[in-house]
Amino acid sequence: FPLFLQVTCNCFTISNGEMQDVAVGLYPSMSLLNHSCDPNCVIVFEGYQLLLHSVREIQIGEELTISYVESLMPTRERQKQLVRQYCFECDCLLCQNQEKDAEKVAGEEHAWKEVRDAVNEVRYPKSKEEWKRVLTRCQNLLSSNIGRLPDTNIYQLKMLDCAMDACINLESWEEALYYGSRTLEPYRLYYPGFHPLRAVQLMRVGKLQNSQGMFPQALETLKEAYNIMKVTHGKDHSLMKVLMQTKEECEAMVNLQ
Secondary structure, three states, rough: OHHHHHHHHHEEEEEEEOOOEEEEEEEHHHHOOOEEOOEEEEEEEOOOOEEEEEEEOOOOOOEEEEOOOOOOHHHHHHHHHHHHHHHHHOOHHHHHHHHHHHHHHHOOOOHHHHHHHEEEEEEEOOOOOHHHHHHHHHHHHHHHHOOOOOOOOOOHHHHHHHHHHHHHOOOOHHHHHHHHHHHHHHHHHHHHOOOOHHHHHHHHHHHHHHOOOOOOHHHHHHOOOOHHHHOOOOOOOHHHHHHHHHHHHHHHHHHHO
């Protein structure tokens, strides 16, 4: 049991190129990094290789920090998870100020609680039929909550992400772009500065814009993704190389127009 607790506290969730969880691993030296809800470093993976990147200027003697939890969660939920899994409470400025908590749960409470429960029930579908059922559920909730929930509500945002994923897996590119485009401003609000999740989301939306022939818009979106990803992933990361290739192809199409 003590060994299980040590693994739970010190393991890292390994994610793929699109920041989706695929496994867990132990990286002893990286386990020494302390937590902040507003960290100066981020972790990304290249296969099973863990990469640590600073996301802002670090002063001499300043401690390197990462976030142990998803910063999108409201302060109370972050604190609960930190106490439950890591046995400490965070007293960073974000937690003290409860910054952006009001925006995160804006809208009608019964509506976002229904959406939250629906999102929590979704398990990664393994077939087209399962994806269709997920998309139908998302479509019904999103349409019924028009005027009741803003896209900045974090559960509405997760529902938009879920609908986008379903559309991509069902090859409904135009609808995927519609949902993806709605996520960009909330992502900008909750992941300011350099954050790998925002870089990946911009890349996904840029690729969808590109596939729809929206080359000038796609180029601007892909440039924004590039400016973030070169910091969060580094220029040698495989995902960065895919982004650069897509951006170059888009630039070529813009020049042809």
